[in-house]
Amino acid sequence: MDQLAAMRAFRRVVETGSFTAAAAELNQSHTIVSRQVRQLELELGAQLLNRTTRRFALTEAGQEYYERSRQILDQLDDAAQAVSAHQARPAGTLRINAPMAFGTLELAQWLPQFIIANPQLKVDLVCNDRLVDIIEEGFDVALRLTRVLPDSTLVAKRLATCGILLAAAPDYLKRHGMPQQPADLAQHNCLTYTLAQKPNEFLFHAADGSEHTVSVRGNLQANTGIALRSAALAGLGIAATSSFIVHEDLRRGDLLQVLPGFTLKPRDLYAIYPQNRHLSPKVRAFVDFAADWYRSPRWE
Numbered sequence: 323m324d325q326l327a328a329m330r331a332f333r334r335v336v337e338t339g340s341f342t343a344a345a346a347e348l349n350q351s352h353t354i355v356s357r358q359v360r361q362l363e364l365e366l367g368a369q370l371l372n373r374t375t376r377r378f379a380l381t382e383a384g385q386e387y388y389e390r391s392r393q394i395l396d397q398l399d400d401a402a403q404a405v406s407a408h409q410a411r412p413a414g415t416l417r418i419n420a421p422m423a424f425g426t427l428e429l430a431q432w433l434p435q436f437i438i439a440n441p442q443l444k445v446d447l448v449c450n451d452r453l454v455d456i457i458e459e460g461f462d463v464a465l466r467l468t469r470v471l472p473d474s475t476l477v478a479k480r481l482a483t484c485g486i487l488l489a490a491a492p493d494y495l496k497r498h499g500m501p502q503q504p505a506d507l508a509q510h511n512c513l514t515y516t517l518a519q520k521p522n523e524f525l526f527h528a529a530d531g532s533e534h535t536v537s538v539r540g541n542l543q544a545n546t547g548i549a550l551r552s553a554a555l556a557g558l559g560i561a562a563t564s565s566f567i568v569h570e571d572l573r574r575g576d577l578l579q580v581l582p583g584f585t586l587k588p589r590d591l592y593a594i595y596p597q598n599r600h601l602s603p604k605v606r607a608f609v610d611f612a613a614d615w616y617r618s619p620r621w622e
Contacts, residue, residue, distance in 0.1 A: 325365065326398075328358040329391045332370065335359060336380065336388050412604040413442040419456060419464040423547045424591075425449035428566050429465065431620075436611045443604055451517060451545055456594065462605050463595040465612070467564065469587060475597055479609055482591045482616040485565040488580035489572065494557040501560075501580055504534040511559030512538035516545040524562065526584040534584065551577075564589070569621040591616065 334344035335355065345355040363370050370384035380388060420429050426449060437445055448454075448461070456464045456476070471478050488507075501507055504526045514521040521543055526534040540559050544550055547563040554561035555571065560580050571577040593609045595601075601609075 325362070328362040328365075330395060331355045331358040332362055333388065333392060333395060335371075335378075336384075410603040411442055412440045412607040414604060415444045415446055416463070416604045416608060417446045417448070417461045418608070419448050419450070419454050419459075419461045421465070421467055422449045422451050423564070423567055424465060424467060426548065428620075432611075432615050436608065439611070440604075440607055443607070457596055462602070463593055463608055466592045466594055467589045468592065469589050471592065471594075474594075476594050477597050479593045479613065480590055481593055481612055482619045483588050484591055484619070484621060485588045486562065486586040487565055487568070487582075488560050488562055488586075489551075489554055489568045489577040490560040490580055491555055491557045491576070492578055494554075494559060495578060495580075497557075500578075504536045504581060504584055507536050507538050507560065507581075510538070510540075512540040513550045513553050513559045513561040514538065514540060514543045515547060515550065515562060516543050518562075524586060526581070526586060528584055562586070565621040566619070 331344060331348060331350075331354075334347050335341055338344045338347065341352055341355050341359075345352045348355065359371065366383075366387070368383040368387075369381050370387055371378045372381055418429075425447060429447070429449075433445065433447065437443065454461065454464065456462075465481075466478075467484060498510060499506075501510060504524065507524065512522075522538055524536045524538060526536070528534065542550070542553050542558060544553075547561075547567045550561040550563050551567050551571070553559065554563075554568075554577055561568075568577055572579055593612055595605050595609070
C-alpha cells in the first residue's frame with residue numbers, strides 16, 4: 323500500500339465530506355479511494371470512519387489521525403514548493419530601493435554582474451534617502467543602512483557592517499591642524515549628515531572603553547554623504563561620513579582619517595523584503611547575491 327497516497331485520499335474524503343467528491347478531485351474512481359481508506363484502516367489497526375449507506379463520521383481515532391496527517395501533508399507540500407521556488411529561474415521585474423549614496427557608489431558596482439547572471443530579469447532601481455514603505459510603493463526588496471530597525475513584519479537580513487568615520491583633505495589639516503582628541507573638533511569646520519539622529523553631536527568610543535560626546539558646528543550639512551565627500555575633498559572641512567563613501571579616497575591619500583583611535587557607532591547594511599510563505603526566486607537571487615558580495619566588504 324502507498325501510505326502517503328492513502329493518507330491524501332483519506333484527507334480529501336474528510337474535507338470534501340464524500341468519497342465521490344474526493345475521487346473526482348484526485349482523478350480516481352470511487353472504488354480506488356474507498357479501497358485506499360480501508361487499507362489505511364487495516365494498516366493502522368483502527369477504524370477511522372463510521373460509515374452508513376448515506377454518510378460517514380470520523381471516529382475519535384480518525385479525528386486524531388486526520389489532524390496529524392494534515393500537518394504532515396502540509397509540511398511535505400511546503401517543502402516541495404520551497405524547493406521548486408528555489409530551483410525556478412528568476413524572471414520578471416525586480417524593484418529595488420536603496421539609499422542615494424549607497425545605490426550610486428556601491429550598488430552600482432555589482433548590480434550589472436547580478437543582471438548578467440540573471441538574463442531573464444529586469445531591474446528597476448530607485449534611489450532616495452526618504453523612508454520608503456516598500457509594500458505600499460511596490461518594491462520587492464530594499465537595502466538599508468541603519469543602526470536600529472523599526473518593528474515591522476518585513477524580513478531583514480543583515481549583510482555587513484559599515485563604519486562611520488571622520489575624514490578631511492591633507493590641505494585642510496595642514497591649514498587647521500590634525501585633531502588629537504574629540505574635544506578638538508569644536509575648533510574645526512565639521513561637515514555633517516542631516517539625516518543622522520543628532521547631526522551636530524558626535525559620540526566617540528575610545529580604545530579604553532571611555533565615551534566622549536562632542537558638539538560640533540560647520541558651514542555645510544547635507545542629506546547625502548556624496549556632497550560631504552566632495553566638500554571634504556575640496557578642503558572645506560572634516561566630514562562625518564560612511565566608510566563605503568570615502569574608502570577609495572583614504573586608500574589614495576586624497577583624504578585622511580581624523581581621530582582613528584576613536585570610533586563612532588557603525589551602521590549595519592540590511593536587505594529588507596516582505597515576509598511571504600515562499601520567497602520568490604528573483605528576491606532570493608538578489609539577496610543571495612548581495613550576501614555573497616558583502617562577505618568581505620570593499621570598504622574594509
